Amino acid sequence: MAKATSGFNGLAVPGPTNMPFAIRQAMDLALEDHRAPDFPEFVLPLLADLKQIFRMTGGHVFVFPSSGTGGWEAAIANTLSPGDGVLASVFGQFSHLWVDLCRRFGLDVDAIDVAWGEGVPLEIYEQKLRADSAHRIKAVLVCHNETATGVTSDVAGVRKILDATQHPALLMVDGVSSIGCLDFRMEAWGVDVAVCGSQKGFMMPTGLAIVGVSDKALTNGKTAKLPRCFFDFADMMRANKDGYFPYTPAATLLRGLRASIDMLLAEGLDEISARHHRLATGVRAAVEAWGIQLCAKHPKWYSDTVSAVVVPDGFDAKQVINTAYYDYNLSLGAGLSKVSGKVFRIGHLGYLNELMVLAALGGAEMALLDCGIPIKAGSGVGAAVECYRKTAQRATAPKAA
Ligand SMILES: Cc1ncc(COP(=O)(O)O)c(C=O)c1O
Secondary structure, eight states: OOOSSSSSSSEEESSSSOOOOHHHHTTOOOOOOOOTTTTHHHHHHHHHHHHHTTTTTEEEEEEEOOOOOHHHHHHHHHOOOOOOOOEEEEESHHHHHHHHHHHHHHTTEEEEOOOOOOOHHHHHHHHHHHTTTOOOEEEEEEEEETTTEEEEOOOHHHHHHEEEEEEEEEEEOOOOOOOOSSSOOTTTTSSSEEETTSSSSSOSOOOOEEEOOOOOHHHTTTTSSOOOOOOOHHHHHHHHHOOOOOOOOOOOHHHHHHHHHHHHHOOOHHHHHHHHHHHHHHHHHHHHHTTTTSSSOOOGGBBEEEEEOOOOOTHHHHHHHHHHHEEEEEEEEEEEEETTEEEEEEEOOSOOOOHHHHHHHHHHHHHHHHTTTTOOHHHHHHHHHHHHHHHHHOOOOOOOO
């Protein structure tokens, strides 16, 4: 923990995100009996309502006690067999790690290396899928939002390619830093497996892997030969059908998840993605005003949940992060792997408003200045202020009697 003696510590990492009071309160309860006769009255609507967040009506949403990484494993282990072909692309630490997981499971992964700062290369996916007339590729992976670089890819575009090439591969999406924040449409985009975790868009503590699965992927799973036990979809579905789990569920987190879903649905998914876009636009205005670059190489890749900011040559992003942390009680996201020391990340996702973003930008701005990076004090915050004032949805103030 940073050393705030008064006020809040700023959390501007791209997950875990800020936790709303309603969610904390929902989890502040005595531990309960997960085999109680009325537990299903809580579980069955919870699983049904999760489908609304994924925008799906068929299939099943699985909730495992795990983090997003477990969700990746569940997706793969339940649908594929050793040696199956997988088409993927790597353009950041998270897209890299999912490929690594697939390889450790003995899958035959064709991973296209893409410059960090770009996203899924649709043209290359199309060429590869067209060339695969024997349908050796069984799954196509898409990291919807690469959290390491702040890049969002076009999931619907990949579905269009699969349809145009009449390729039957499963479309698997890493939605860990997109679902519950960005526009995501499981059914309309023909996504077969979508992986999420609880600590980003769901505004919860880490601890749940939440995985949406289509009917097609569930059917494929019946003949899939990869070994699985803890993450077995079939075991989970058998128990979920009656409102229970095959092992002790993280019931306290499930209570938080109930509150989270209620908040997400009350705000509205379209409103949530619009809010994320508006807040992200202010962050990007700040970065531009500082005169420094984003890691995302083109506006079409810009992520509305995280901005990876490249420090100028000769400076160390770790120093900016440490200064923000120790001197201003602000956590900024670290640069991972290839971009370690080169970028710091501003997470702008989850339970967030303009003032919270302005605080993070203020802290980042002070840290940049302290590290000797030549920006003008107030420039980034000022640009974001102007952006938010221009785009504010103004409530009508009550008139004095
Ligand atoms: C895009 C993406 N995928 C997967 C993961 C891994 O999730 P977890 O750390 O919850 O295991 C992360 C974590 O930040 C992520 O951002």
